[in-house]
Amino acid sequence: MSEHPNAIIAKESYDAIAKGDFDHLGGDLLSDDVVFHVPGRGPLAGEYRGKEEVLRYLGQLSAMTQSTLRFEPQAFLASEDHAAVILRAQGERGGQEMDDNGVHLFRISDGKISERWSYPQDTYAVDAFFA
Template identity: 30%
Template sequence: MRQDEAWQLLDRLHQAQNAFYQGGDAAALREVLAEDVVWHVPGRSAVSGDHRGIDAVLGYFARRRELAGRSFRLAGRQVLVGDGDRIAAVTDGHAVIDGQEFTWPALALYQVRHGRIAACRLLPFDVEEFDAIWADRAAGPAHEAPLRVRPRHCDAQGMVHASRYYEFFEDAFVGWLDEHAGGYARLREAGTDLVVVSSGCDHGAPARLDDRLTVRVRPVRVGRTSLTMSFTVHRRETVIVTGQTAYVAVGKGKGSVPLPEPLRAVLHSPPTG
């Protein structure tokens, strides 16, 4: 492969990745990745592992987008090519995670097939640093809720309507409260309610009628009066949607109040503001 061809292919890949990491859809990525693409990520971080197939790889990309809050960017630095179908590229990554700015280099070994990326083996220059950047920053235990897509969840084309995912998030959060904090009713009986102050989601793949999904919910940020929950809706290895919802604790006639003790008792991060 000629070097100019390699640069053009990697420019397409990085542009598609960066657009996706900023919240765009996956259409451009599906144009540059093979259906059976494999992405190997070393280490023990929240994104490590062998991601096999285009849906699993897009799920890996979505996980990085979620962890970096849409701040993740890639920039190519150097490319090496030979006579075969392999490309070696040095790429810089940049992200702001939990208010801290990170920049790191990595070597990526790509295999190309018919003008598309068929495999990538990521080799960070410093694996320990890479693991720390992409660590799982959960602030408490997770809860998983099974879900079967019903006709009422779908539009006329038999796909889950975008608005329904917020219902799935809320149901999963209530399940998390039941499992870990004594239930929503217990909080209300103690005079505290949890009110949504912001919510959003990113769509990676469609879900359809009769799909069997799993909604995974976990706390990712804790304040004195607030709690942010992260949601991942997946079908086996395929990530359908990721999202976050921030709640604030309110008391009757008191406005915002500190998070109640049943919640604080199961959260790893101490209240900070």
Template identity: 30%
Template structure:
């Protein structure tokens, strides 16, 4: 049986993203996933369900001209059903670039990611990169 602990699920999620397996990463989402995107930009706010989250990620790839990347920079830090993961995310587009650290906080229940809250070290730079649309 596959390990369903929060750290194991979070690790599979980030491994899938790293290898470009977006469908595999999204398969770990609960049908009721709630995603909290920080800031004051076109992507900020709450998304509900895999379709809304997937559409947002697709739009981010479009705005970043396919350059948006996320890398895990440290060990997962569990606390009950939550796992905080230090990350670095980058992207470039005409006239703007972004390269900063953050924390992705995943809540995992019954082997599925039910909630994601993202934290960025430089909100104003991230907002400027994504723009208002």
């Protein structure tokens, strides 16, 4: 059985982030009006609207962790308009380590990511890590 196209788009987004290929991510995978929803009360929590804000947010994640942040997808679930990814997020920052499991839920429109919601297992730990 072949992979669902929306699972492939989600997978490609993680590959692009891992490679630092923001040109591919912004040019081919994100819709112009993309929105990333980041939970919590930490300095990075909030909504990021549009490619520029989303790419700046992802750049902040990389800079704050000195490029140690890794998203390791464990499983992909996909439907006509969505992809859900069970993942592990790991990184280092200022002598601290983060190792969290969670879910990213993507809304896919016209073959591009139009929305992403993040659901970490431990929002408080993620907030503390980035504080």
